[in-house]
Amino acid sequence: MRRLSAVAVPAAPPQADEVGQAERRRPLRTRAGTSRREARDLLSRVNAVAVLLVLADSATLAAVCLNRGVTWGWAAAIAVTVLGIRAAWRLYRRRLWLSWLQDLPRSAASTALAFALLTGAGLVSAAPHADVVAAQWAMMVFALVIEPVRWCVFAFGRWCRRRFDRCDRTIVVGAGQVGVNLARTMLEHPQFGLRPVAFADSGPDPDQQLPPLEVVDGDLAEAIVRLRAGTVVLAFSHTRDSRLVEAAITAHRLGCSTLVVPRMYELHPDGPGIERLRSYPLMRLGTAPTRRPTWWVKRAADLVLAAVALVVLSPVIGLCALAVLVESGRPLFFRQVRVGMDDRTFVLYKIRSVRQSGEDDSQVRWSVEGDARVGPVGRFLRRTSLDELPQLWNVLRGDMCVVGPRPERPGFVREFSAIHELYWARHRVPTGLTGLAQVHGLRGDTSIADRSRYDNYYIANWSLWLDLRILLMTAGELCCRRNR
Template sequence: METSSFDVSGKLPGTSSLFRAADAALVAIAGMAAIEWQAARTGVEVSPIHGLLVYFCGLATLVVFPAFQLYGSWRGRPIHELAIRSIAAWTVVFAMGLLVGFLTHQIAYVSRLWAALWFVTGAAGLTGLRLGVYTALRKARDRGLNHKRVLLIGFGTLGHDMWARVAATRTAGYEVMGIYCEGKEQLPPGVRRLDDLRAISAFVRQHEIREVWLALPMEAGQAVREVMYFLRHDLIDIRWIPDVLSVRLLGHRVEEFLGVPAIELNSLPAAGIRGVSKAVFDRVFSALVLLGLSPVMLVIAAWIKLDSRGPVFFTQPRLGVDGQVFRVYKFRSMTVHEEKNGVVTQATRDDRRVTRIGAFLRRTSLDELPQFINVLRGEMSVVGPRPHALEHNEQYKDLVARYMMRHRVKPGITGWAQINGLRGQTETVHKMRDRVEFDLYYIQNWSFLMDLRIIARTAISGWTGKNVY
């Protein structure tokens, strides 16, 4: 049975076809309205190619949109992903229309203003329809309508968490009717207990269960097979929610690998298109900073040369993304000296190695400005975990859990830890552990908006710190 992308009703046939027709109609209506507007604006009849593109794109939506999974259930999933998929699908269809105009040698007759208006109104209509229905259904589910009944298998830590999520997210429209657990755990009020897997099929049919959720540990393969066997005659959705939350890694998602589904336990939020956008932003932003602050950097360079003997820049090997070693650039803030092999001494209060201008540069973090060169070279990012000396990596990787996970992404000039006060000397394991936890939080919750917030807070108040010497 095929259901709509909004799961209007699990038992109403043809709902998907209705929404497909609505999508095609919206595309056509937006295009024809733009044609009428163009004709009224210019007072001249538009070229027939405009109508041809409208009809072609209207039909193309029937083929392209299903490929973007716009007609599967969206219950319990984030609304912004639905909007992004809708706009992406419409962009592909629109590009196909322009390609048709190009191949028929009619693209020169297509009004760019009309095309822009059609694209914007089409995107607004398609996303507006989905967001409107999505919102209406959320409100209906919040009032107890359009609910799906669920049987939960397992009531350990993950099972408790899943039940709590259902209770806290009424707008998702799920209702836990029963819970299977082997122990004597206290179940939520009103929820039926099952203690025999062989009874789950009868329970599913008696209570019209629509979904079964397996909140079981990853090693519970035998229990999963038993559930699948007992429910082999029941046409319902079965979701296995393995307890990857207890595995403290960076992220997890299911991808197809060599033709089979694979759970990626170390997946990164800033990957794919999002990763490309971050890389492009880094390069453009760094180029603008280096260009805009070049007079300041020249003054600092001259001041360093006048203040003490030695080079302007200090370079040191650091660990980059996935363990690649690079040399980080800084303005030299100390007198030239040699460290013992395998030892890197962090700067401390009243450190005699720090020069007069060096103290000022370190307090204000102006010594970090040359690292925008590293960003421009692709070795660093504007925002990310701060790179530590190689010796510190060796020191802390066995003392701080998941320490090396921070090197799955490019190191940054500033980061989530730094704007939250974790800057400067880390003379204790506890301080380093706190910094690493903030770094991993950033990696797991990365978004472009989060980067902009960190940059803004760094620009306003993040350049100094009481622990920076």
């Protein structure tokens, strides 16, 4: 495990082949934005059945409520309860296997739960008894009618996929036996909604008779954009597992749906997140965090939190700037170029904690720990992290988030991407004031590999609750550090 010196410029430059690998990955980050609209258009076709299911449930609820004379208040309560429970139970999920029987137990159970909740609400409410009875009758009629309606939706979806080729263009990563069988299954059974357009494999099995598809041996990102692929299936191949992980990240960043054939797939049971392509189980990876609706909630919370914090902490920032002025004069603030999401650079702001000298070595010097240029005020600012407060302005501008991987300087990003696997993948989301690595003690002169693993774990498991946990842990760490 490689650790950097606290005061020296990072060690010798990486090997040429390592640099080449990093540079081959770089086009992904420059082309990601241009292909997202095409990928979204392709994905919308896969979601058509989910939209039809929502419309079918809504129309059926409206019809039975009108037929049974349910009041508007109870009709709204029924709609919110039924649709909410069915959405939470993933009855409106994107799916390959349009099987009504497969979904029947979950659909019936969600309807029964909604009926129980509404009945309980009717018993404890002051609503007229006749209104409660009408709502109960509406729910019972809905339970009887909705399943034939859903059967029709699934049958219509399968027919459209076969008749009109409403299938997602798919790249199969891995041209071994499993990958070839998957591609043949997609071609023979278009009702699953996938149409293979290429294999991606550095060394296809010569013993396999491949379907008449293109074989891509190179940049997967370029192939996704050129072939307008909306789905990537990761099967077994001769490629290293680390390259398969890179392929999954590439597909995510380009807005593709990603399906993975699990190891020992013959023994793999069905469960949440598992699709079925005939006899093959496929794990569906979650969408990229920045493409989820909850990401907009995160952004709104960041704006509010940063604006309030800047107003509340402005006297503290002013006092810190005054202390710097007294100790070492101007400038009061320090600006530095950092790398953010999709390798875009931005100017990061900090309160200056290092005395100015004739030469600016901030882009090549890893740490100033033990540096004689750091005076008492600077050491205090760095120990308490008060020098980071101006970065709230970066959050307001949209350069950063409150929580995310910490931004690094361009030179170090290039070096670390060449040396440490998947360091480059940290830039799938905006950088942050604090992050999962930092609250686990990875600050200053600590392992870059460990930081990268924590940051990629954060991206893979992102949620609003995880952000809140990191904020609470950050507050605890700051308090503990100030008491040392």
